[in-house]
Amino acid sequence: MTQPSHSSPEHSFTRREDDALLRGKGCFGQDVALPGGWHIAFVRSPHAHAKLRRIDSEAVPLQGLVAVLTAEDLAEHAMPPINPLLPLLHQENFSLLATHTLTYVGQPVAVVVALTRALAQAAAAQVVLHCQALPARTDHHIQPDSAPPPTTRTVHRHGVLPQHSAHVAQVHLVSPRVTAMAMEPRACSAQWHEHDEEEKSSITIWLGSQTPSRARADMAQVLGLPHSQVRLISPDVGGAFGAKASVSPEDLLVALTAQCLRATVSWTATRSEEFAAGMQGRGSTMQGRLQLDDQGHFTGLTADLQFALGAWLPFSAVVPLRNAARILPGPYRTMALEVTGHATQAHAAPVNIYRGAGRPEAALLMETLVEQAARLAGMDPVALRLKNLIAADQMPYATASGEVLDSGNFAALLRQACDKFGYDRERQQQAERRARGEWVGIGLALYVEPCGQGFESARVTLQADGRVTVASGAPAQGQGHATTFAHIAAEALGCDASLVTVWMGDTDHCPNGTGALASRSTAIGGSAILQACRTALALREGGAPYPIVVDDTFTSDEAWSSGCVIARMAIDPDTGHPTIERLVWADDAGHIVNPTLAHGQLIGGAAQGLGQAMMERLVYDRQGQLITGSLMDYAVPRADDMPAIEITSLHTPSPNNLLGAKGVGEAGCIGVPAALMNAARDALSPLGECDLNFPLTSEQLWRVMQPRFDKDL
Numbered sequence: 190m191t192q193p194s195h196s197s198p199e200h201s202f203t204r205r206e207d208d209a210l211l212r213g214k215g216c217f218g219q220d221v222a223l224p225g226g227w228h229i230a231f232v233r234s235p236h237a238h239a240k241l242r243r244i245d246s247e248a249v250p251l252q253g254l255v256a257v258l259t260a261e262d263l264a265e266h267a268m269p270p271i272n273p274l275l276p277l278l279h280q281e282n283f284s285l286l287a288t289h290t291l292t293y294v295g296q297p298v299a300v301v302v303a304l305t306r307a308l309a310q311a312a313a314a315q316v317v318l319h320c321q322a323l324p325a326r327t328d329h330h331i332q333p334d335s336a337p338p339p340t341t342r343t344v345h346r347h348g349v350l351p352q353h354s355a356h357v358a359q360v361h362l363v364s365p366r367v368t369a370m371a372m373e374p375r376a377c378s379a380q381w382h383e384h385d386e387e388e389k390s391s392i393t394i395w396l397g398s399q400t401p402s403r404a405r406a407d408m409a410q411v412l413g414l415p416h417s418q419v420r421l422i423s424p425d426v427g428g429a430f431g432a433k434a435s436v437s438p439e440d441l442l443v444a445l446t447a448q449c450l451r452a453t454v455s456w457t458a459t460r461s462e463e464f465a466a467g468m469q470g471r472g473s474t475m476q477g478r479l480q481l482d483d484q485g486h487f488t489g490l491t492a493d494l495q496f497a498l499g500a501w502l503p504f505s506a507v508v509p510l511r512n513a514a515r516i517l518p519g520p521y522r523t524m525a526l527e528v529t530g531h532a533t534q535a536h537a538a539p540v541n542i543y544r545g546a547g548r549p550e551a552a553l554l555m556e557t558l559v560e561q562a563a564r565l566a567g568m569d570p571v572a573l574r575l576k577n578l579i580a581a582d583q584m585p586y587a588t589a590s591g592e593v594l595d596s597g598n599f600a601a602l603l604r605q606a607c608d609k610f611g612y613d614r615e616r617q618q619q620a621e622r623r624a625r626g627e628w629v630g631i632g633l634a635l636y637v638e639p640c641g642q643g644f645e646s647a648r649v650t651l652q653a654d655g656r657v658t659v660a661s662g663a664p665a666q667g668q669g670h671a672t673t674f675a676h677i678a679a680e681a682l683g684c685d686a687s688l689v690t691v692w693m694g695d696t697d698h699c700p701n702g703t704g705a706l707a708s709r710s711t712a713i714g715g716s717a718i719l720q721a722c723r724t725a726l727a728l729r730e731g732g733a734p735y736p737i738v739v740d741d742t743f744t745s746d747e748a749w750s751s752g753c754v755i756a757r758m759a760i761d762p763d764t765g766h767p768t769i770e771r772l773v774w775a776d777d778a779g780h781i782v783n784p785t786l787a788h789g790q791l792i793g794g795a796a797q798g799l800g801q802a803m804m805e806r807l808v809y810d811r812q813g814q815l816i817t818g819s820l821m822d823y824a825v826p827r828a829d830d831m832p833a834i835e836i837t838s839l840h841t842p843s844p845n846n847l848l849g850a851k852g853v854g855e856a857g858c859i860g861v862p863a864a865l866m867n868a869a870r871d872a873l874s875p876l877g878e879c880d881l882n883f884p885l886t887s888e889q890l891w892r893v894m895q896p897r898f899d900k901d902l
Contacts, residue, residue, distance in 0.1 A: 204786070205672050206665075215425040218376025219457040221395045226378070226453040227255050229443060230309035232299035232316040233466065234291040237325035237536040237813020241291055244299055245317040254312050255302040256450065260286040263300070263445050268438065268501055269407045275341040275507040275532075283501035285411075285438045285445070291320060292500035293536050294814060295466030297438050300446050302454060310459075325536040325813030328366070328472060328497045339531035340498055341507050343514045347589040348525030350489040354480035358562035362554060363882045366472040366497060366807040367800070369543050370825050373397065373427025374458040375467065377440045379447035391418040394444055397426040398694075399434040400704030401664055403504070405696045407436045408444050423694030429666035430797070431542035432468035434706045435503035439466075464818040469807060470543020472497030473513070473550050479558040485566055487523040487577045490589075492554060494530035499539035505706075506540065507532060512547025512639065515590050519555045520599040520635050520751060521577045526589040536813045542706065544797055545858035548638055556634040556863040557870070564874060569616075570633055571607060575600055578635075581841075592639070596841045597751045597777060599635060606633075606753040606775035609837050615757065623875070628760040628894075629770075630872025634863035638750040640852030641709025644742045646700035647717035649678065649725045653735040657682060657689045662702010663714035664694035668854065669786040670710060676782060677715050677848070681722035700740055708750070708852020711782055716847040717743035748843035750851040752776040754860035758868035765891025767803065767869060769832040774860065777839045779851035787853045788836065794857025795834055800826045802862040804884045 209215055232244070246257040256262075267282035287298045299316055303309035326337060378395040392412065398404045398421070405421040412419065426433065439456060447454050458467065473496045480489035496510040514530040559577075563570035579586050581598035588594060615631060622629050646662035659678045665671060671691040679686035692698045703709070721741035728737050757771040774791070781787045804824040808817045817823045842849025866881065869890065873879050879893045 203672070204669050205675065206669060210425070217373050217425045217427050218395065218397045219373070221378045221424060221455065223378055223380055223453045223455065226455050227302050227304060228306040228309045229446060229454050229456040230301045230306070230313040231297045231439060232301060232313045232318070234287060234294060234296040234298055235318070236291050236320055236322050237294050237327070238323040239291040239320040240323065241287055241289055241298065241318065241320055243319040245319065246299070248317070249312045249315045253304045253308045255304065257316060258300040258302070258446060258449065260284060260288045263442070263449055266411050266441065266445065269410060269436070269504065271502045271504050271506055272508070274511050275343050277341055278339060285442050293538055295462065295538060296500065297442060300442055302446060302450065306457070327535050327537060327809045327811065327813050337533060339533045341510065341532050343511060343530045345514055345526060345528040345590040350491065350525045350527060351480055354488060355483040356481040356562060356565045358479045358558045358565055360477050360554070360557050360561060361880065362475045362557065364471050364473045364550065364553070365883065366469045366540065367543065367805045368464060368467065368469055368807060368823070369428070369430040369432035371428030371430065371432060374460060374463045375433070375437065375439065376457040377443040378455040379444045380453040381447045381451050383451050391420070392444060392447060393420045393422065395422050395424055396440055397429065397433055398423045399429050399664065399666060399706050401694050401696055401699070402662060402701045403704060404436050408441065411441045412444055412448055421696045423664045426666035430544040431470065431546060431706060433666070434505055434542055434704065437468070460820070461818060464823070465815055466538055468503060468541040469499065469538050470540065471801065472540055475550060475554045477554045477558050479562050481562055481566060485568055485573050485576050487518070487521055489525040490518050490523050492517055492528045494528070494550070496530065496532040497540055498532050498534040499537050500534065501539050503539050503541040505542040505546070508542050509547035509550070513550040515592050516548060516551035516637060516639065517555060517590055518588070519551060520579055520597070520637050521555070522579055523589055528590065537809055544794060545855045548636070548855060548859045549798070549801070549862055552634055552636040552859050552863045553866060557866055560632065560867045560870065561878060571603065571612060574603055574635065578603070594637065594749045595747065595843050595845050597637070597749060598839065598841050599751060602751060602753045602775045602777055602839055603635060605837055605839055606755050606773055609775065609835060610755045610773040612755070628762055628872050630758050630868045630870065630874070632756050632758070632864045632867025632869070632871050633753065634860050634867060635753045636751060636856070636860045636863070638708065638852055638856055638859055640712055640748045640750055641707030642745055642747040643703055643713070644744040645709070645714040645717045646702040646740070646742045647714070647721040648700050649718065649721040649739045651725050651729060651735065651737040655684060655688055657684060658692065659689060659718055660692040660699045661714055661718065662700050663705045663710045665705060668705070668710065668790060669783070670705070673711055673715065673782050673786060674718055677718050678722050681719050682726060708854050712748050712843065712846045712848060712850040712852060713743060713745050715782065715850060716745065717741060719847045743847070746845045748779060748845045748851040750778050750853065750856060752856055752860050754864035756864040756868040758865065758872055760869070760872050760890050762894060765887040765889070765894060767885055767887065767890060769865065772832050772861070773835045775837050775839060776853070776856055777841055777851070778853040778856070779840060779843045780849035781838070781840065782848065782850065790854045791836055791857055792834060794855055795861045796826050796831060796857070798858040798861035799831065799865065801858065802865040802883055802885055804886065806884050
């Protein structure tokens with residue numbers, strides 16, 4: 190069971206989670222120790238697309254082997270339905286275990302149960318699948334002229350696009366898939382509790398989840414049990430980033446196996462399984478066209494967005510496309526807009542929300558267009574932005590795509606970042622360095638970030654001795670929510686935070702909630718706690734008897750964060766090696782409850798944003814085989830890859846929640862990649878407009894520079 194967290198009075202507003210974790214006393218998914226438990230391994234598809242003819246498990250050694258279960262043993266079950274934020278043009282039920290057709294490499298085909306994990310893995314490797322390979326459809330083929338029918342689409346139109354423009358910027362951007370690369374691979378354990386009558390039997394499931402309430406509902410549906418007989422506990426989670434926001438087939442199969450065998454079972458993914466079959470992110474091809482008049486005003490934006498989907502759809506599968514399309518044109522005014530978007534499935538691992546979920550793509554497309562437009566118009570990119578930014582006194586502002594920005598001062602953010610960066614001096618030094626033959630660029634990016642909407646829940650209990658218990662529907666995956674939630678409650682109740690115990694991630698102790706995703710936990714979850722505390726305080730002042738228990742929910746429209754990132758990058762002309770020399774960032778996350786935690790979230794997001802921009806890439810071949818399936822082939826940032834990041838903040842509170850807070854966790858993945866793209870393009874701009882895509886590897890940059898050497902010869 191997840192243990193409540195406490196803090197001492199002298200450290201009431203520092204991270205209360207750290208002591209246990211630093212002493213190795215945390216309990217992560219693979220640390221869950223259940224006496225008498227068996228271990229699970231999965232037999233997985235070696236093909237991206239094939240007919241499954243037969244499963245041969247007869248040759249598997251029997252000593253220590255408990256069972257080899259197929260869909261015939263567990264009965265056919267399908268993945269839960271997805272969030273219908275965009276309409277599905279066609280939909281097929283996806284079986285938890287493959288039956289007749291294999292649709293991606295790593296797809297579970299059978300469950301092997303054994304006395305030890307090593308034995309289960311060894312036995313799974315000896316199960317033989319008899320298959321007939323079929324042609325695979327990969328992301329390579331997701332092009333307008335050859336793509337299969339899209340799974341979903343979206344369109345935003347506003348105004349009439351001009352027939353003629355003084356300047357037109359156009360870009361074509363390809364972003365590969367990436368993996369969330371959590372430090373802790375997926376893990377799930379399930380313990381079946383047998384009672385005299387079937388209807389009274391129950392199950393406890395340990396699963397690192399961003400959405401414990403929804404995960405319990407999904408488990409209950411598959412198991413055919415009422416919610417009251419399913420308990421889900423989310424222990425410490427070693428990174429999630431959206432990849433643990435939806436249940437996977439493996440999670441549900443662990444629970445089904447426990448029910449089928451009336452036993453306790455556990456599964457921990459290997460890193461190879463995470464690469465091949467875990468949730469992936471990004472994956473898009475985008476084309477954009479920005480039109481300007483002779484004064485530099487944005488008169489029209491056209492965008493075509495093609496997003497990748499995997500063989501099956503997680504709950505939030507359509508969110509990245511939806512977000513990218515609705516966020517455009519970002520913080521800018523434009524007279525006309527036409528955005529079309531499609532998402533298409535492939536015979537590959539699932540694509541889910543990954544830190545930012547469409548927000549980074551919108552910022553990348555828009556900001557690349559703006560910088561190119563500035564070069565075409567012969568304008569400074571700061572001056573061009575100031576001419577087109579939405580003004581603070583226009584808030585709340587209805588955008589061309591139909592969204593409502595609740596608050597923000599984008600011009601002030603831009604000026605604050607420029608002041609911190611010393612923009613005019615930096616441009617002068619750039620000119621001097623270029624005159625000496627150096628290749629150096631300065632890139633800017635502004636962004637807006639929708640931070641979730643809907644409800645979150647809280648239960649606040651006041652005891653006669655002054656102790657307080659806060660139970661939230663929003664769990665934590667390292668953000669420091671226990672610290673933040675205790676802080677909010679203590680401040681509202683006028684007590685010391687050491688008296689506040691925080692419960693999260695246990696459906697037996699916490700109210701039904703939405704979960705920790707979309708940068709919503711503090712703004713909405715924190716507001717639910719504040720609202721419940723105010724009600725409890727009023728009851729106490731009215732003489733209500735102890736214990737005073739208040740269950741409450743808070744429902745909110747979206748708050749919109751924003752920011753501006755400026756990067757300076759130098760490129761070695763001999764090797765193409767890029768060096769990020771400086772990174773300045775002005776961020777507006779509204780009211781900040783805990784500056785230390787907010788700073789940590791910004792830096793963590795920046796690290797993942799830098800990884801996407803500079804080195805991370807999943808590559809499939811034409812047969813749908815993943816060829817970057819290990820850390821030998823897939824690069825992630827190390828400490829020495831990170832530049833110093835200079836952060837300054839502007840706080841414009843949101844009117845949409847009680848705290849005035851906005852999201853902060855995804856900002857680094859949104860603004861940093863776009864700024865780095867623009868810095869690289871600016872560095873190479875003496876060669877003309879060049880085509881660059883993520884990741885910005887030294888090889889790609891070197892190849893772009895080769896025409897210069899050809900001319901010299």
